[in-house]
Amino acid sequence: MTCDALVIGGGIAGASVAYALTRKHWRVTVIDAGMHTASHVPSALVNPVRGQSGGVDARAPEGMALTWALVRDLAAQGYAVPHARSGVVRPLPDDRTRARFERNLPETLPHHWLDHNQRPKALAGHWPHALQLPGGGWLDGQALCRALLKASGASLVKARATAWDAQTVTLHDGTLLKAQAVVWCGGSVGSTWAGEDATHRMGTLLTLERAASKVPLSFGAYLAPAAQGGVLGATFEAPAKHWVPPQLPLNSLSWLLGKGAALSNLETLSVTGRWTGSRLSGLQAGKDAHGVWRLSGLSSKGFLLGPLLAFELAAQVRAAPPLRGG
């Protein structure tokens, strides 16, 4: 039997769910407002060792493997996603931070501590330690979402959904869509549109005329290659209860430039543009009390865990019982 699903949101969560469901022979329609998609980050790290705490999600190796496998499968189907599985280098400022990272690193996660002569030339010389994570890398978030949506064969509806339940979605113009399952993947902006209180964090990437380093460098902020040139970025604004329109206060810009300059010499690089987005914390993956399936709150791990969690959710999605009288 072929089932129909409506997926709200076409970021990495929704696009991956659509791709996974169509692999299970579901007919999928993706409804996306086409606005404020955090997943359109010009260059996202696939980085298993997080932030300045060095925390490693137990599912990071599995998630990373699935993301790269997807990129490879899409390329085999003719959908190129700019990326490089180049590894990621995490320079660390002191012995205490190294000790913390070492405590968190599982033996199963390939990693090397680099001597000074093994480090990327672009990395500034003052860092006492540098951890290399050979399984990581960077990818173009927008290109990956676009490729997943196209390869899924899902129908796309560019509209904002204003109401939904286990089997219907109402669009802002009053159109009612019906299906056997509804999956909500609305991300940061969608959570606020839905009237939820949650934790949102805004960040900015400056796009650069060329990459400062071929291998992504990350501590505080990250420098990475992109499809064109490179980026300097971070998610650094104070957490907020709601999504707010993109902004880049001058003191944030100055903070970002300082973090970038600590990683590498940026003096000869020019900025070509700016991308600002907001991410949602508080992972939710499963069915809610109203029978609507949901994948959201991917936080800073959208490309590390998003596809893995989407495939797992798609494996659970079942047709809702028929509506009474329907």
Ligand SMILES: Cc1cc2nc3c(=O)[nH]c(=O)nc-3n(C[C@H](O)[C@H](O)[C@H](O)COP(=O)(O)OP(=O)(O)OC[C@H]3O[C@@H](n4cnc5c(N)ncnc54)[C@H](O)[C@@H]3O)c2cc1C
């Ligand atoms: C500055 C920054 C840097 C980041 N860097 C990284 C990184 O290096 N590595 C990494 O793994 N992650 C990174 N992230 C996090 C990552 O981008 C997010 O975790 C991920 O993109 C969230 O994906 P999503 O699909 O849940 O939401 P989104 O990508 O935000 O997609 C939600 C979509 O749903 C649509 N939508 C919402 N509500 C509705 C509605 N009612 N009707 C119709 N459409 C709707 C929106 O328009 C949007 O297109 C970064 C985030 C930011 C902000």
